[in-house]
Amino acid sequence: MADYDLAIIGGGLNGVSLARDAVGRGLRVILVEQGDLGSAASSASSRLVHGDLASLERRRVLRVRAALAERDVWLRIAPHLVRPIRFAIPAHAEERPTWQLRTGLWLYDRLAARKRLPAATTLDVTHHPIGDALKRPIGTAFAYSDCVVDDSRLVVLTALDAAERGAAIRTGARCVRADRDRIWRLAIIDRGHRRIVTSRALANATGAWSVSTAETVLRQPPPRVVARQISQIVVPRLFDVDAVYVFQNHDGRLIFAQPYERDFTLIGTVAHEFKGDPAVVAMPAPDVAYLCRAANRYFRSDIQPVDVVRTVSGANMMLRAAGGERLETVVSLEASRTQAPLLTMCGGDVTTARRRAEQAINRLATFYPMSPRWTAGAPLPGGDFDWNRFDDLVDDVRERWRFLSEAEARRLAGAYGTRLADVLGDASSRAELGRAFGSQLTEAEVRYLMTKEWARFPDDVLWRRTKLGLTLGAAEQEALAAFMAAAARDQSTMPPHEVDGDSPARAVELQAIGG
CATH class of the missing domain: 3.50.50.60 (FAD/NAD(P)-binding domain)
Structure with missing residues (x-):
């Protein structure tokens, strides 16, 4: 057997x-x-949970309907990770006519099986906060609902x-x-x-x-597949509204600019075929410049490649069928x-x-x-609450752990949902969470990630289980690395029956084997 x-x-x-x-x-x-x-x-996706307007434009209606149904499923089973947000498409004189955008969004709303999220509307951005970050003479935008997700x-x-x-x-x-x-x-x-x-x-x-x-x-x-690289850039925050901008680019692509970890903006994506080692996927300079130019057509704040604080790239496979x-x-x-x-x-x-x-x-x-x-x-761990009660969850977190700031409570609730008590326990002060690595990352959270979520190296914590690598300084990251190495050594000295097994609480290795 x-x-x-x-x-x-x-x-x-x-x-x-x-x-x-x-x-x-x-x-x-x-x-x-x-x-x-x-x-x-x-960990290099567009971070969008959506029906994909571009597919609708290509008349793939059934695909859009299926994706919108899945958007509702994710809202139901992962309300801490998947967040509803308004998307705004500024009308550009050189791009798709307004009637086409309005008609497309009307159909997009009606393809959703359940009307959980607000319908599409037309905005006069000269009198709306969404317009504050946009260049003139852009005066109209079309707003609709979709979701963003913490992919990793x-x-x-x-x-x-x-x-x-x-x-x-x-x-x-x-x-x-x-x-x-x-x-x-x-x-x-x-x-x-x-x-x-x-x-x-x-x-x-x-x-x-x-x-x-x-x-x-x-x-x-x-398999008969071809590798495709997708890339995005992270820049300092370009707008204050809680919305995702959808920019029509001159080549027909849609470029998304979305809030990213409070103080940053994520702009993407650009995709093309990839050749090389998938373990080392770097964003070429022309792609960085392309996304900067696309954003500069719309935003008042001019961004240049030198402003990019991080690039996010990954490669995956797609089918190459007969006929190309x-x-x-x-x-x-x-x-x-x-x-x-x-x-x-x-x-x-x-x-x-x-x-x-x-x-x-x-x-x-x-x-x-x-x-x-x-x-x-079936909800994912920590997702056993209704998606429209996330703010209530944040309030509950701040009531129970009063030493947390609003930003900390939102980050932690968004990462762990109703299981946050497994991370913070009964701590009544910040000191009870142990050593601090920067303003938000604590020893208690790192230990939880190592013993329950397979984190072994600093990058596992800083870039996948959190995005705190954007704000932690070099000295803080070095301190985190030393702490994790020492914690891994402590785990390795425990009796085998206490650390082995197939659960997430298995021993933490010091280095990956063969990979």
């Missing part, structure tokens, strides 16, 4: 979504990730939910060989030890590594009477990730019995 029903290689959003769905249906699941969860393209925390909390339901989540573990017969036999390097795992089915969810994994690890024909047509998502299942199933899944956006995984796991139903689909109705 195999050790697991499904082994998953890759800990991005696709991989953890597969793990969550499958384990909740009664399958025995293991996921192996050579680095950190969501450390590649899953979405990955981690999806994995956490899978782990709490029984999935084995192994980070810093690399699958170096997979032999296929009636079952899969995987050789995994985990914490310096080689172990063999057997599974009835295997999922290749390695994203930009899908081809190399198929060729070198699985020794199977690679490219589709965003690859979900394929290959099996026979004599060979165990191989599921390949890569590409796709954040909005449809849950549904994508659900449909992929449905394909395995012919191989072994499983429970019905369930993920659309």
Whole structure:
């Protein structure tokens, strides 16, 4: 008998979504990730949960309807991570006519199955705060509703939910060989030890590594895909309103400028084919200049490449079909009477990730019995409250932990939701949270992230589980690194039965193995 029903290689959003769905249906699941969860393209998304107006313009109406339905699902199951916000499209004399924008947004609203969010409206931006940051003579904008999400925390909390339901989540573990017969036999390097795992089915969810994994690890024909890089820039805050600007660019693209960690603005995206090592995806200078020029067509504040404080880039795979047509998502299942199933899944956006995984796991139903689909109705950890009560949650947080500022309470509530007590405990003062690394990051939070959310290195904390790397100075980051190294050594001296196992509380490694 195999050790697991499904082994998953890759800990991005696709991989953890597969793990969550499958384990909740009664399958025995293991996921192996050579680095950190969501450390590649899953942390470089547009951070939008939306129906995608560009798809509507291309007349992909059914796709837009499905994405808007998923937007409602995310609001229901992850209200701490997914936040409704108004989007504003300034009308530009050189771009789409106003009647086209108005008609498109009218249809966009009606494709939403549930009218949870405010409908589209026309704004006179000369008398509206949204217009304060815009150049003149822009006088009209069209506002509509969609959502933004903390993409990297979405990955981690999806994995956490899978782990709490029984999935084995192994980070810093690399699958170096997979032999296929009636079952899969995987050789995994985990914490310096080689172990063999057997599974009835295997999922290749390695994203930009899908081809190399198929060729070198699985020794199977690679999927017909092409790598695509997406990139964004982070600049100091350009506007004060809580809204996302949607700019029509001269080449027909839509550029989004959104609030980012209170004091910054995230502008993107630009996408093109990618060639190279997906572990090192750098944003080329022409892409940075392109986004600056696109923003400068609309914003009063002029931004130049020198103003960019951080670039965010990632590479993923998309299908290259016959005739050169490219589709965003690859979900394929290959099996026979004599060979165990191989599921390949890569590409796709954040909005449809849950549904994508659900449909992929449905394909395995012919191989072994499983429970019905369930993920659309079960909240992620900390998300067991209604989305329109987030402000009430923030008030509750400030009432219970009175030493927190408004900004701290919002950040923590947005990251941990109703599980914040697991992080802060019964602390009645800031001192009880231990050492402080900067103005917001405390020893209590770092310990929680290390023992419960697989954080091993400073970058795991500073750029994925939080975005506090934007504000922590070099000395504070060095202090954090020293603290985490010492905490990892303390964990490694504990008896094996106290730190081993498949839960998130397993031992914290000092360095990733092979990856």
